[in-house]
Amino acid sequence: MRSLTPAVEGGLVVALLAFLAVNALVVARGDTPTVDEFVYLPAGHYHLVTGDLTFDPTNPPLLKMVMALPLLAMDVRAERDPRWRDDRTGWGPWVYGTRFMEVNRARYFEAFFAGRVTTIVLALATGVLLWWWARRVATRRAAAIALFLWCVQPTVIAHGALATLDMGVTALVFAAFFALARLAATEARPWAAAAGALFGLGVAGKGVTLIFAPLVPVLLAVGWRGRDRERLLKRADGIVVLAVSAWVALLAVYRFSGFPLPAPVLEGIRFQARAGSAGEFPAFLNGGWSQTGWWYYFLEAFALKTPLATIALVLAGLVVAARRRARTDLWFALPPLLLLYVLSFHFGKNYGVRYLLPALPFLFVLAGRGADAMLGDRRATAALATLAVWQVGACVATAPHYLAYFNELAGGVEHHRRLLLDSNLDWGQDLGRLKTWLDGQGTNRAALAYFGHVDPGLYGLEWTLPPPTPTPGRYIVSANYLAGYAYVITYARDRMIGVRRGQWSWLDRVPPTARIGRSLLAFDVGADDVRRLAGEPAR
Numbered sequence: 001m002r003s004l005t006p007a008v009e010g011g012l013v014v015a016l017l018a019f020l021a022v023n024a025l026v027v028a029r030g031d032t033p034t035v036d037e038f039v040y041l042p043a044g045h046y047h048l049v050t051g052d053l054t055f056d057p058t059n060p061p062l063l064k065m066v067m068a069l070p071l072l073a074m075d076v077r078a079e080r081d082p083r084w085r086d087d088r089t090g091w092g093p094w095v096y097g098t099r100f101m102e103v104n105r106a107r108y109f110e111a112f113f114a115g116r117v118t119t120i121v122l123a124l125a126t127g128v129l130l131w132w133w134a135r136r137v138a139t140r141r142a143a144a145i146a147l148f149l150w151c152v153q154p155t156v157i158a159h160g161a162l163a164t165l166d167m168g169v170t171a172l173v174f175a176a177f178f179a180l181a182r183l184a185a186t187e188a189r190p191w192a193a194a195a196g197a198l199f200g201l202g203v204a205g206k207g208v209t210l211i212f213a214p215l216v217p218v219l220l221a222v223g224w225r226g227r228d229r230e231r232l233l234k235r236a237d238g239i240v241v242l243a244v245s246a247w248v249a250l251l252a253v254y255r256f257s258g259f260p261l262p263a264p265v266l267e268g269i270r271f272q273a274r275a276g277s278a279g280e281f282p283a284f285l286n287g288g289w290s291q292t293g294w295w296y297y298f299l300e301a302f303a304l305k306t307p308l309a310t311i312a313l314v315l316a317g318l319v320v321a322a323r324r325r326a327r328t329d330l331w332f333a334l335p336p337l338l339l340l341y342v343l344s345f346h347f348g349k350n351y352g353v354r355y356l357l358p359a360l361p362f363l364f365v366l367a368g369r370g371a372d373a374m375l376g377d378r379r380a381t382a383a384l385a386t387l388a389v390w391q392v393g394a395c396v397a398t399a400p401h402y403l404a405y406f407n408e409l410a411g412g413v414e415h416h417r418r419l420l421l422d423s424n425l426d427w428g429q430d431l432g433r434l435k436t437w438l439d440g441q442g443t444n445r446a447a448l449a450y451f452g453h454v455d456p457g458l459y460g461l462e463w464t465l466p467p468p469t470p471t472p473g474r475y476i477v478s479a480n481y482l483a484g485y486a487y488v489i490t491y492a493r494d495r496m497i498g499v500r501r502g503q504w505s506w507l508d509r510v511p512p513t514a515r516i517g518r519s520l521l522a523f524d525v526g527a528d529d530v531r532r533l534a535g536e537p538a539r
Contacts, residue, residue, distance in 0.1 A: 004140040012144050013131060017124055020151035020160065024123060026400050027161035028116035032431040033109075034403075034423070037163045038453040039093040041115045042078075042100035044068030049078040053254055055085050056093045057264035058271045062204040062253050063168035070114035077103045094453060094490050101455060102493075108458060115163035123160030126171040126361060127151055133178050134365045137328055139372050146368030148388070149310055150361065152395045154405035159354050161402075165206045170358045172202035173209055173335075177219075177362075181331055183238055184220055187231070192238040196245025203246070203265075204253035207272045208358065211342045215334055216242065222330050276347045283350035284421040284483060293350035298343045301353040301420060304410045309391040311407075314363050317370030329369075332362040352423030403429055404518030413518065417479040426479040428452020430517030434476065435459040437516045449504050450520070451478035455491040465489075468503050470533040475507060475523045482508045482521065509533055 004012070033041075043056045044064030048071075053061050084099040085092055101108055127150045134143035150156055159166045176198035183191035199216075202209030220235060247260075254262035282289045285297055303311070321329040336359035343355055374380035398405045404425045406416045416425055428451055438444055438461065448456060448463040456463045466475040480487070484502040507523050510533075514522040 004144060009140050009144060013128075013147060016144075016147050016151040017127055020127060020157060021120060021124060023157045023395075023399060023402070024120045024161035025117075027157060027402055028113055028120065030400055030432065031161070031403065031429040032452065032454050033112045034162055034164070034427040034429055035452060036165075036423075036427075037112060037115075038097045038101075038428075040064045040165065041068055041071075041112060041163045042097045043093060044115075045071045045076060045100070045111075046078050046096070048072060050080065051255075053257070053262070054264050055096070057268045058093070058275075059165060059206060060204045060253070060265065060268060062201060063165045063206065066168065067115040067118045067163045070118065071111050074107060074111060074114065076107055076111050079103055089496075091488065091490070091496065094488075097453060098455075098490050098493075101453075101458070105458060112163060116161055119163055119167050120160055122167050122171045123156060126167070126174055129171075129175060129178060130361045130364060133181075134368050137331075137365070138369050141375060142365075142368035142372035144368075145313070145371045146364040149313065149364040149367055149391070152391055153310065153360070154307070154395055154398055154402040155305060155353060155357065156360065157395070158402035158405070159357055164354075166354045166357045169202055169206040169208060170361065172198055172205055173212060173358045174361045176202055176209075177212075177215075177331065177335060180216065180219060180242075183242070184222075187234045187238060189238065189241055192241040193245045196242035196247075197249040199242070200246035200249030201253065204250050207268060208339075208355070210269075211339055212335060212358075215338060219331060219334065222327050276349055278348050280349055281351070282486065283348075284480075284485070285350065285419070287418055287483075289484065290350070292348045295344045297350040298340060298353070298356055301424060302356055304406055304419060305353040305424060306407065307391050307394040308407050308409070309387040309394065310367070312387055313367040313371050315370075316374065317363070317366030317368070320370040320373050321366055329366065332365045335359065335362045352420075354423055401518045403427060413515070416518070417483065421480050421483055421485070426451050426519035428454065428478075428519075430519045431456060432459060433517040434520055435461060437514070437522075447473055447475045449475070449477040449481045449489075449499075450491075451480040451485065451487065453490050455493070457491075465497070466504055466507070468500075468506075470506050470525065470530045472525050472527050472530055475504075475525065476516065476520055477504050477507055477523070479519050479521065481505075506533060 039056065041064070044061065044066070045068040046055060047053055047061045047065050048068055079096065079099045084096050086095065087093070104111060127147055130150055131143050131147040134146040176195055179191050179195035179198055183195055199209060199213070217239065220239065250265070251262070254264065278292060282291055283293045283297065285294055285300065318333070321333055339356065339359050371384055374384050394407065403423070404416065410416055410419055431450055431452060431454055434446070438446060444460055445462045447466045449466050450456065466477060481499065481504045484505045485499070486501040487499045489497040489499060507525070510523050510525055510529050512521040513524045516522060
């Protein structure tokens with residue numbers, strides 16, 4: 001594989017993007033709306049229809065509105081009654097999401113599919129930019145390998161198919177750094193304005209964008225070789241243009257409703273600062289719970305939730321970068337390292353590997369370079385081919401359960417829930433698969449404790465909650481609840497039901513009889529099981 005001809009390169013790019021698109025569409029059609037989607041899409045639709053951007057300021061409105069744009073062409077209703085946005089309980093966005101579900105039951109799943117398609121477009125656009133940038137700084141082969149890792153990546157497919165914020169902010173951050181690199185190379189004002197606007201839009205999409213702000217002057221300084229006064233003034237001018245563009249872009253999203261910053265921005269920053277230091281909900285790792293998380297959480301999540309072939313190629317890329325000591329490699333090494341540092345030591349929301357998604361495009365450019373360096377040796381080329389086959393096999397084997405993917409280090413599927421939960425495994429995505437499973441059982445009834453917010457009645461299911469103490473019967477429980485997650489059930493229509501810590505953990509002492517998707521487990525509890533759990537001898 002000495003080089004790629006333009007025809008072969010074009011065919012590879014199209015094939016890889018098609019692989020990502022098809023698999024993401026399957027996920028978008030098959031997965032039940034997840035916990036965060038349940039809030040984001042209805043809130044985005046409300047923002048678009050009413051112009052009110054003060055509702056749900058915990059995360060900025062831009063990406064929510066982008067995902068909700070297709071809903072404007074559909075027969076979807078926004079609830080304007082303020083009582084459905086009452087946040088005195090702290091569950092206001094979920095109350096509104098429940099109301100949105102009730103008034104749009106006939107089009108609910110179609111609305112979410114339409115919103116998810118916008119995220120798929122963002123994932124594909126990020127892949128194209130990744131390939132293009134890698135092609136500028138490396139070889140065609142390196143760019144093709146980088147794109148391969150992006151498109152054949154379970155985490156990318158999973159979160160590139162959901163109406164959440166993670167893929168959108170990844171796209172904006174990566175594009176902002178591309179524009180910043182062009183500014184460093186050209187010192188042209190249009191690139192400064194573009195970089196600033198993209199950073200500002202990133203902040204208007206998700207607050208995590210602010211983590212990367214310190215790298216702007218650092219990377220511009222790294223790329224600066226001049227010492228004369230004229231070039232210094234040009235660089236200073238570029239930074240000013242960038243900063244002003246970022247500020248104007250942020251204000252434009254909020255329709256210039258506040259100065260110097262809109263009130264919802266400040267409220268959202270305060271909320272995320274509190275939640276980031278103390279955690280919004282408890283976090284789970286290796287069988288234990290914590291309100292503040294663990295410094296090594298994201299390292300372990302990446303190690304368990306990323307195909308081993310990808311990890312090997314990323315490590316090879318980092319080794320090659322360390323040996324090369326090229327300044328251009330800092331553009332792709334520093335953003336992931338800064339993100340990992342902040343998440344590990346200054347962030348208590350340990351809820352999923354998805355928080356590392358903005359690091360992946362940068363790491364894959366380095367991985368492409370590392371793999372390209374291996375192609376000069378015959379044995380290394382054979383090893384690279386093996387890794388590529390392994391990567392494809394890992395991706396295909398887990399389809400369509402990309403959200404719950406774990407690599408070989410995590411052991412078998414039955415062990416995954418002992419290691420990581422929440423958006424790593426159980427985010428409410430398998431409710432529709434429960435419907436299929438129950439149809440095979442000849443019933444539409446279930447004693448169900450489902451971690452999510454979508455009403456099982458939308459699938460035609462009749463349900464009751466499992467008992468909190470050992471009782472004979474068939475029960476279907478989410479992995480989060482088996483591990484003891486304290487949460488709230490919002491799909492009981494007329495009321496919210498609090499779930500105590502460990503309320504259904506007693507079922508974890510009974511062997512499951514079936515697994516539905518990756519997050520739901522079925523238990524057939526008999527009288528002997530009840531006696532055993534009570535410490536009595538079986539009859």
